[in-house]
Amino acid sequence: MTTRRKFLTTAAVAAPVAAATTFATPAIAQSKIRWRMQTYAGPALAEHVIKPAIDSFNKVAGDDMEIELFFADQLVPTGELFRAMQKGTIDAVQSDDDSMASPTEVTVFGGYFPFASRYSLDIPVLFNQYGLNEIWDAEYSKLGVKHLSAGAWDPCHFATKDPINSLADLKGKRVFTFPTAGRFMSQFGVVPVTLPWEDIEVAVQTGELDGIAWSGITEDYTVGWADVTNYFLTNNVSGAWAGSFFANMDRYNELPDHLKELLKLTMDSSHYYRQWWYWGGEAALRVNGTKMKLTTIPDEEWAQVEAAAWKFWDEIAQESETKAKVVNIFKQYNTEMQKAGRPYRYS
Template sequence: MTTRRKFIAGAGVGALAAPLATPVLAQSTITWRMQTYAGPALAEHVVKPAIDMFNQIAGDRMQIELFFADQLVPTGELFQAMQRGTIDAVQSDDDSMASPTEVTVFGGYFPFASRYSLDVPVLFNQYGLNEIWDEEYSKVGVKHISAGAWDPCHFATKDPINSLEDLKGKRIFTFPTAGRFLTQFGVVPVTLPWEDIEVAVQTGELDGIAWSGITEDYTVGWADVTNYFLTNNISGAWAGSFFANMDRWNELPDDLKTLFRVCCDQSHYYRQWWYWGGEASLRVNGPKMELTTIPDAEWAQVEEAAVKFWDEIAAESETKAKVVDIIKTYNATMQKAGRPYRYG
């Protein structure tokens, strides 16, 4: 790791994170180092276009060097590195980077909190989650900049999953909170570095993955080592954010703060259509994985268990209870609104 870090800190950075048009940097150029949760293939879609755009517009006033999953520090250490200022900014979910806040459990895939990707920005921008996240991260010296949605959470497995019984004993790479929820159905959550997942499936260390939708399975190579894709999902969208060290953020001029926010919003927008279209197209046209489905009546057990899980989380603190109440209110509103917001 030490050798790797020295390499990345030196000449390797330009090749890894070259912007669209690299300006001649002035002595006064502000430089940030930012690490994403995503590996190189996935980062090409979920973050790199936005950072390239920022660098091109900011020019010699500011440049952001982008690093991919585990390049500077392991994903589980991202929060600490950002809090210390070792890394200036991060793109991740709260859960994966183990942030010490009351809202960490809701990052990534909080079971059945959302059904569609649009649910996430509505919860943050219209139902008060932005204010709660801002308050929680401000307490620990980190600026929560912007939250958005990614893909839904599905199982990609070597063996077919046609019933809840088929989940028992399956060693699955997934997020901490999703894994905690799924253990009641016999799933064995496994934590490994992101870059090791494909090989772990090939060697039998893992039976499958519950970390993404089908778009990522194809993009990062997991569709090449798994045979089946379960159409039931445990969440409609991954919830992730852009974060920055509070001191570094406060040092920025207001116009650069605005530019960074605009580029974050562009990233959120890109993902909305890239995932939405990709999930449907690859289910219909993708040649690599066979689709399986657990019947609705049986899957209802998982959905009912999620509501009980929400109550367990709400009992842990006042802030968690507040977030759970918002999620319940939101979903009840969507259900009452009917089509196209909710079906059935």
């Protein structure tokens, strides 16, 4: 029988051995997840539309995950973002569907779809309450890409070297804009031009471009375009740019649940930042900005552009069943907002 004395003696010898064995066993370190994300925005704009959110994500994620952020065209041209993400060359993207040339039925609605929205809050409502999220999710899932979250940016205005006071003044103007917005405005004589984002400022200075219809006045000042253009047209082609976060489906599915949730919170934070940053900037710079003079096309003349937008919607709706479904949602939403009246819509 083991006596108490013998037990203590044996235990005294065994304990250090057990302890040594326990502490000598190396811990299995979990490898840190690393993503590469490219945004459509250049460095100055990215400081507002994406970088604060990604910095917060990395801070909270700590040793679990890190997202390395790249700016417009740094890894691949913006027009190749979708393919690069689909292949896994890039893990995630912040862009509109139109600019990154997504091969989906909903691509035409990304960026500035003419007059689909009047205010920035229209975009999240359309996606979260009127069914666009489900349509976008289905379209991208077919192609191995996860549509993560959509949000709004600024309205679409013309910033030009020469004043625009009538529709006639738009004729022949070479303008950098989004594909669908350019397609729509070409019926009024606008000549859409596609160039790398970082070349725009110089192209205006050299005369290659007569203007820009890529943003509101906040971005014009932020990225330096207000320094090379003289006039800002207060009429807008659309009330808010619609953009999204996307990810390679396999890479997204590999994330543990807590990082998926953190990613969602990060995107919501980014959306919220843009809501107030743009809304305040658009008003303040119109009133207090000194670099651009405001011009306006009379309402009765601009009504021709608004009427043409609904005809354009019908043309797009005829292209496919999915496009028709999206257009019907836009029509339903805008009709209801008009009926709701102030502050949702002004007649």
